[in-house]
Amino acid sequence: METTKDIAIGKSFNNWIIINKLGEGGFGSVYKCQNTIDPTQFAALKIFCQDNDALTETKIIRKLEHNEGVINMIECGYSDFGYIMVMDIHGINLKVFKEKLPEHHFTQDTSLRLLLRMIKILQFIHKEGIVHCDIKPSNFVVKGKEDIVLIDFGIAEYYQDQFGNKTNRKEHRGFRGTLQYASVNAHLGKPVSRTDDLVSAFFIYFENILGTLPWNSLTDSPQQICEKKIQFKESGIYKYTQIQMPVINSFQTIIENVDATEPSYTFIMNKLSSLFVEQHIPLIPIFNEKELSILPEEEDYCQYRTVPSTPKNCKLKKINQIDEAQSVESQNTTSYLDDLFKTMKEQLPSFHPLPKISSFVSKLKSNDFNLPFGL
Structure with missing residues (x-):
């Protein structure tokens, strides 16, 4: 049985x-794939x-896929190289977009519309008994340039x-999530609640409108980040x-009622909605x-992350740049050989590449392997 690291393009x-x-x-790797029956579907x-x-x-x-604000799963199942989930593919995430x-930040109007949309999505998944536990800009992707979709439920929990009965969730389990956007409760190792998801959404709003967060430069110090967040929310x-x-x-309302049975969705929505009315801000488009x-075509910028940005994972590559470089090298080499054979045929009409060379070029064109040497 092959492992995730052994997966090759074309399988x-x-x-x-x-x-x-x-x-x-x-948690795994994510690939872009194409439907073999309908080549227009990715x-x-x-x-x-x-x-x-x-x-x-x-x-x-x-459980959540019937909501437009959550990533849709097309199919899933076991394969020769592990368990697989095929999902809809969308555009860049909000982090890359910003x-x-x-100016490296969104306008006030856009930031407000994004916050309202994020809260609506969270209200839906919370109603289904689920907390996401890793709300951050890179887990919201642009859908059709008109909406956003929440992805990556790798550490989500019931x-x-x-x-309607509370599940048994371990206390003091250690930090889970992403340092920049996690709530103070998450820093303290408490189980992430609905309120903590909402706090993370507000942190995204603050970053969208300010361009950064007061603690973004403290990536190597979780304790200092936590202290900064406490200062930020208090004054x-x-x-x-x-x-x-x-x-x-x-x-302030959601952090003051962190232990409330039900987060104040209605209060928050009413407060935010009043801003749209008072300042004549259109609700759509976002x-x-x-x-x-700024947005390129969707097929050119799809990006997914499959793991929260905790310290132990901060060195992981988002995109396999080595594979891309090797692909370019292979294309250049293939072009070089084609030109070489063409020239030889023109100068020597009786020239025919040896079978082994022809086989070599065929494999090279199909990217079955890369040259161990330069030409």
Whole structure:
């Protein structure tokens, strides 16, 4: 049985053929794939390292997939190279999108619309008894330039069962999530709650509008990041004039009621909705024309991450740049050999490449291997 690391471009799963790698992490690898029956259909194919991780995530996504704000699963199952999940493929994530903008931040209106959409998505998954546990910009991808979709439920959990009873979740389990966007509770090792998901969404809003967060430069010090977040939520937030008071009030409300049975979704939505009315902000589209002009075509920028950005995973590559470099080298070499054979045929009409050379070139063109030497 092959492992995830052995997966090669061109292999198939059911009616899907792998085209290229999009990302990898502690839970597995994600590839872009193409439907062999309908070549116009593309998808994201995730190969898990552990079957237990796969079964948990696929079960959660299957429960949530009827909502437009959650990634849709096309199919899943076992293969010769591990458990596989095929999902819809969308555009760049919000982190990459923000970095592409000239000012490296979204406008106030766009930031507010994104926050409202994120809260609606979270309200839905929370209603289904699930907490995401890793809300961050790179886990929201752009869908058709008009919406966003939440992806990567690798560490998501059930906080209650189908009957509304709380599930047994281990206390003081250690940090889980992404340092920059995790709540203070997550830093303390407590089970992530619905409120903690909402806090992370507000952190995304603050970063979208400010361009950065006060603790983003402290990536190597979880303790200092936690202390900065405590200062920020207690008083530091008020010094940023770009953040409107209804947003601050909403944020303060959820952190003050962290142990509430039900987060104050209605209060938050009402506060944010009042801003749209008072300032004549349109609810749609989410992104303005200037921001949309930054986006390339979807098939050119699809990116997925399959693991939270915890310290132990911070060195993982998002994109397999070595494979890309080797692919370019192979294409250049193939072109060189084609030109060489063409020239030889013109100068020597009786010239025919030896069978072994022809076989070598065929394999090279199909990317079965890369040359161990330069030409």
